[in-house]
Amino acid sequence: MKVFKFGGASVNSADAVRNMAQIVQTHMESAPLVVVVSAMGKTTNLLEKLVPGIACDDKTNLRQQLNDYHRSIASTLMPDNMDVQQKIDALLKSLDNLCASLPADIDHYNYNYDQVVSHGELLSTTIIAEYLNSLGIKTLWQDARQLIKTDAHHREGRVDWQATQQAIMQLKQPNNQAIKQSQVILTQGFIGGTDGGTTTLGREGSDYSAAIIAYCLNAESITIWKDVPGFLNADPKFFADTVKISQIPYNEAIELAYYGASVIHPKTVKPIQNMGIPLYIRSFITPEAEGSSIGNYRTIEPTTPLYIFRNNQILLSILPRDYSFIAEDNLQVIFGILNELGIRVNLMQNSALSFSICVDNNPQLVPTLIEKLNNMFRVRYNENLQLITIRYYNQQVIDHIVAGRPILLEQRSRTTEQLIVPA
Ligand code: ASP
Numbered sequence: 001m002k003v004f005k006f007g008g009a010s011v012n013s014a015d016a017v018r019n020m021a022q023i024v025q026t027h028m029e030s031a032p033l034v035v036v037v038s039a040m041g042k043t044t045n046l047l048e049k050l051v052p053g054i055a056c057d058d059k060t061n062l063r064q065q066l067n068d069y070h071r072s073i074a075s076t077l078m079p080d081n082m083d084v085q086q087k088i089d090a091l092l093k094s095l096d097n098l099c100a101s102l103p104a105d106i107d108h109y110n111y112n113y114d115q116v117v118s119h120g121e122l123l124s125t126t127i128i129a130e131y132l133n134s135l136g137i138k139t140l141w142q143d144a145r146q147l148i149k150t151d152a153h154h155r156e157g158r159v160d161w162q163a164t165q166q167a168i169m170q171l172k173q174p175n176n177q178a179i180k181q182s183q184v185i186l187t188q189g190f191i192g193g194t195d196g197g198t199t200t201l202g203r204e205g206s207d208y209s210a211a212i213i214a215y216c217l218n219a220e221s222i223t224i225w226k227d228v229p230g231f232l233n234a235d236p237k238f239f240a241d242t243v244k245i246s247q248i249p250y251n252e253a254i255e256l257a258y259y260g261a262s263v264i265h266p267k268t269v270k271p272i273q274n275m276g277i278p279l280y281i282r283s284f285i286t287p288e289a290e291g292s293s294i295g296n297y298r299t300i301e302p303t304t305p306l307y308i309f310r311n312n313q314i315l316l317s318i319l320p321r322d323y324s325f326i327a328e329d330n331l332q333v334i335f336g337i338l339n340e341l342g343i344r345v346n347l348m349q350n351s352a353l354s355f356s357i358c359v360d361n362n363p364q365l366v367p368t369l370i371e372k373l374n375n376m377f378r379v380r381y382n383e384n385l386q387l388i389t390i391r392y393y394n395q396q397v398i399d400h401i402v403a404g405r406p407i408l409l410e411q412r413s414r415t416t417e418q419l420i421v422p423a
């Protein structure tokens with residue numbers, strides 16, 4: 001079996017859904033194709049504002065937009081289909097009931113988030129399943145909450161691999177008539193289930209969903225359809241002359257995702273690497289083109305400098321108040337605080353008297369971090385910084401990227417250069 005994943009941009013309008021259906025149709029074979037789909041367009045961002053407890057004076061308007069957007073895509077694709085409109089109604093009603101009844105306090109925020117925001121994927125897959133069926137593609141809608149089982153860590157559910165494997169294996173049962181008769185098994189990305197309700201896997205988690213399913217099915221391959229021609233050596237939003245990387249070893253992909261390459265979700269590669277499943281990144285705009293593949297390769301091809309930018313960084317220098325050396329006991333305290341707040345360190349460096357860390361300047365978390373550190377340490381910081389990672393660097397590309405800016409911190413290994421500069 002093969003797994004396809006379509007993100008929000010690939011299904012953000014009626015035309016986009018038609019194009020997606022065309023791609024699915026071109027790739028159908030005897031075994032059902034497993035298709036994982038995200039919420040349409042920017043629906044997840046909209047739903048985040050509707051979560052109870054979130055202050056937003058525009059909720060009525062946003063709720064209306066959500067309604068109009070999905071209804072109009074459905075009615076453009078299937079003008080005479082009343083069933084799909086009823087299904088959309090039912091989902092929107094369930095959303096309203098939740099928004100009205102969930103306790104709006106901060107202690108329930110993560111739980112509420114998952115119950116509300118998951119409606120984006122439920123809406124998109126409901127519409128797309130109806131549409132594929134209307135084209136004569138026998139499509140079976142599956143509820144990802146019954147397939148991907150997680151713990152109750154809401155907003156970042158951790159997969160219960162055993163339960164998930166058991167649930168997903170049902171898709172392979174030869175005596176399951178519904179599956180046998182279908183050409184496409186369609187399910188939601190990003191969402192999962194725990195005993196107490198719906199969970200989500202973290203923003204942009206649909207790639208990860210596809211990888212989990214591919215792993216449990218021991219799929220032949222997984223293809224992520226995107227609005228870029230493949231894995232590029234830099235984000236085309238920030239870089240004019242990008243080069244497509246045609247082949248990427250698994251470990252290289254993990255490194256790149258770790259440094260912040262946005263084309264692939266950081267958790268996606270591990271499960272498929274374990275099973276040796278190739279992952280293809282292809283363009284839904286030029287679906288005939290070859291794209292990139294991540295797999296069991298020895299080298300990256302072509303070898304060219306790869307650039308990853310993280311913006312809105314803050315560099316903190318942490319110094320013991322008593323002017324003692326920064327040693328293991330101090331580091332333990334610092335990492336304890338970081339861990340407690342769930343803050344990821346993007347770069348760190350130690351010297352005799354201070355420890356420096358570069359983190360995303362999250363306005364909710366960083367002030368609390370500084371406050372907690374201040375109990376034991378003096379903290380100095382620099383804001384509005386950019387963290388640049390260059391794999392396969394040379395001096396010329398470094399100079400070009402730095403463009404004369406002062407370098408606040410620099411780290412270099414044989415393959416990777418990292419620099420912090422003012423944005
Ligand atoms: N819809 C979710 C998000 O926008 C998941 C995804 O797109 O991967 O974060």
Ligand code: MG
Nearest residue numbers: 007008038204
């Ligand atoms: Mg998305």
